[in-house]
Amino acid sequence: MNIFYYDIAVGLPIRQCFTYKSNNDIKKGTRVIVPFGNKTLVGIVVKKLSKTKSLEGLKDIISIPDDCACFDKSIFETILWAADYYHHPIGEVFLSFIPTLLRKKNDKIISTSNGESEYGINKDDKNFKLTKEQSVNLSKLNKIEKFSPSLIYGVTGSGKTEIYLQLAEKFLKENKSILILVPEINLIPQLLKRLKNRFKGEIGIYHSRQTPNQRLRVWLGSKFGEIKVVVGTRSSVLIPLKNLGAIIIDEEHDHSYKQADGFRFSGKDLAIKRAQLEKIPVFLGSATPSLQTLKLVKDKKYKKFDLLRRVDGKKPPKLIPLDISDSPLLGGLAVQTIGIIETAINRGEQVLIFINRRGFAPLYECDNCGWVAKCSSCESNLVFHKSKNRLICHKCESVYAVNDNCPDCQSIEISTFGTGTERVEEVLRSTFKKAPIIRMDYDSTRLKGSIEAIYEKANESKEAILVGTQMLSKGHDFPKVTLCVILNADGGLLSPEINAVEKISQQLIQVSGRAGRNNNLAKVVIQTRYPNDLNLKQIKTGDYQLVADQCLKNNKAIGMPPYSTISMLRATSPNHQSCHKFLEKVSNLLDNKKSITIIGPLPSIPLKIKGNTRNHLIIKTNTKTYLNKVLKFLTNEIQAWPETKKVKWSYDIDPHDMS
Ligand SMILES: [Zn+2]
Ligand SMILES: [Zn+2]
Known part of the structure; x- marks a missing residue:
């Protein structure tokens, strides 16, 4: 034998x-x-x-x-x-x-089941004409057969989704399947609805909030050709669709494609690698493409297809910086801003308010002695959530009861500072008694079906105010919105982080895309104390390509990604000393290597999460190949060190968050 x-x-x-x-x-x-x-x-x-x-x-x-x-x-x-x-x-x-x-031994096995499905096209759903720009691009995109990454650079409202649907149709007609990736679960329902209207056949969805049985069913259905269209988040990137025709990556710039802990992979990069190995087309769509993608277009590795006009023929909304340096703020809103909102509401229109923080207030503080509520296991301030009457740590999600007395001096003079979505909502409710106020953030969208309910409420209402976090800036379509207000853009504009300008310009331009899909008078008001900021002046033009070109030029000059490659070595330990010493040892080991820059050990922000101290080391090289070699060498060395008994370590390759 x-x-x-x-x-x-x-x-x-x-x-x-x-x-x-x-x-x-x-x-x-x-x-x-x-x-x-x-x-x-x-x-x-x-x-x-x-x-x-x-x-x-x-x-x-x-x-x-x-x-x-x-x-x-x-x-x-x-x-x-x-x-x-x-x-x-x-x-x-x-x-x-x-x-x-x-993943575990049980009675679930992989065995061939029912036969393959046929997908029909619902002709009634297609009774409109493509714009000239759409048809020209679509016919070019339809000709791509092999691996060739294509960026569909389409301003918001330029009809990218219709292009995706028609591309999917082409592959289904060839009896192939198609995978459509979106950065967040909340973006699935909207796209699912469009796909269901267009195609007769099951549309599979795949993401982390489904039950294990749901995921297993879609995975097996895809493998054996019963399901030929899947919409999913990064976890679906390697779903085994039979006879895969193409992968579409919507909102390709979005940082949610990168997993933030554990196995820190980028769903986007994996999708592109998969397409390369399967020798199939991959389409990346965005109104604000990442610098990495734009550089690959410049290097002629990716092709670019421009959709620069809205399908409704309307002009993009104007971005208007509103100088609030002399205005007191009420729940983050300046008096002038409230006036502008009022005008829109009185006209029966909808308003969208964007603030990058959830909860009621980010600081819960004693007026008498200065005590600040902090998480006991993270070095992070607790955020006051008024709706739950709780203090919540946004790093580890621990929930604390609210103290009526200061634990240090027993004073009852406790105040909240700063503004989050809940506080804005409260101020708006007391100011605008009749208009429905709809909040859209992590807390209000956790339950199944809540995002659908938000759409429905916005659709049913005439005038309404939507308040939300960055979730609102991502590809959602609220057709009745004519005014967007951005409350705390200054934080992003002044951030010392690298690529801060890329991030804030993407965010501002994406938010502005939510306004005025049906209205020529739509505008975006940006509250700022720095109306003359140079970056803001560029962003104000609404021309993302202009901003991105400037960012690329700056990054080239200082040798930052995409003109170099960065990875982080993250270390955590209950003991601060061990953590720091471990990274110092790594740093010394790499010290004499050529063409490599080491920064750190640096404290991570926050320094402590769930009782563990966090430090990191930034490793920068010119090429990915060289970085890979260095890290292989490093891994071999580190694995044998006795320190690894006390310190947990991991790599973060191409990090988005460097804190
Ligand atoms: Zn006190
Ligand atoms: Zn915590």
Whole structure:
């Protein structure tokens, strides 16, 4: 009888595979059940070995649960690439791209089910004409057959979604499937509705707030061709759609494509890698493309397709800085601003108010002694949530009761400072008694169906005021809004962070895109104490390309991404000293390497989360290839250090948040 040897990846934080033997000939990418210590684990076959160094002590694979491989060739290769690029334990990478129910040994298995589905087109949904700009671009995009990343640079209201729908139609007619990625769960319902109106056939959705059974069903349906259209967030990027025709990445600039903890991958970059390995087109859409993408267009690696006119022929809204340096603010709103809102409401129009902070007030403080409410396990101020009458830590989501007395001096003179969505909502309610006030933030959209209810309320109402966080700036469509007010743009304009200008200009231009889809008089008012700020002057033109070109020029001059590549080594430990010393040792180790810049160790912000001190090191190199080499060397060294018993460490490759 033949004996085969395999390298198996298991879902543990270990950067290596383990060798097992079996009498069966097993394909790469297949799930197997293996003994590990005194447990049995699900593992993935990574490699078939021709010989092994030592046969002694090799354990047998216990069983092969599925009828076919879990990962097809291109997805398998994408995962190998990701584990290498992000320097993350390979088993964890494999398992993060299958539904949770398949990550453990149970009765759920992968076996062929019903046949493939046919998708019809609902002709009634298409009784409008494309603009000339749309048809010209669509016919060019339709001709792309192989891997070729295409940026669809379309100003808000230029009809990008219709282009996506018609591209999807083309691939469905060729009996292929299509994957559409969006940055946030909240953006799914709107797109789902358009897709359901257009196509007769199941539209699969895939994201982290579904039940494990829902995710398993969509995953299996995609694998066997029952589902041919999937809309999902970054976790759906490697969903095994059969005969995939293309990937569409909507709002490609959005930072939510990057996972912020654990396996910190970029769904966008993985989608592009997958498309490359599958040799299929990938379409990236945005009104405010990322600098990284724009540079690749300049380097002729990506093609760019411009949609610079709105389909309704209306002009984009005017961005108007409103000087509030002499105005007292009431719940973040200046008197002039309230006047402007009133005019719009009296005309029966809708207003959108954007403030980048949820809750009622970010500071809960004793007037007598200066005590400030802080989270006991993070070095973070607690935010007062009036609707819940609780103090909440926005870093770890711990909830605290509200103190009536100061815990330090027993004074009852406790005040709140600063403004969040709840406070703005309260001020608006007392000022505008008749207009419905609709709040849209993390707290008001957590329940299933809440986002749909918000749309419905906005649609039903005549005049109304929507108050929200950055969630409001993302691709949502509120057709009755004619006025947007941005309350705290100064924070973004003055931020010392690199790429702060890119971020704030994207945000302001995206918010402005929510206004005036049906109105020529729409405007965007930006409250500011710095109306003459140079960046603001550029952003005011509404010409994102102009702002982005300037940002690219600046970053080139100082050698920052996308003209260099950055990664962070993050370390956490209950002990501050160990954390700092560990990073200093890393820094010393890299000190004599060529063409590499090390910054730090730096304290992360906040310094403590859930009782652990956080520090980081920034590692900058000129090319990604060189960075990859340096980090491989580093990983090999660090793994053997005794310090790693006390310190948890991880890489953050291409970080968005450098704090
Ligand atoms: Zn006090
Ligand atoms: Zn906390």
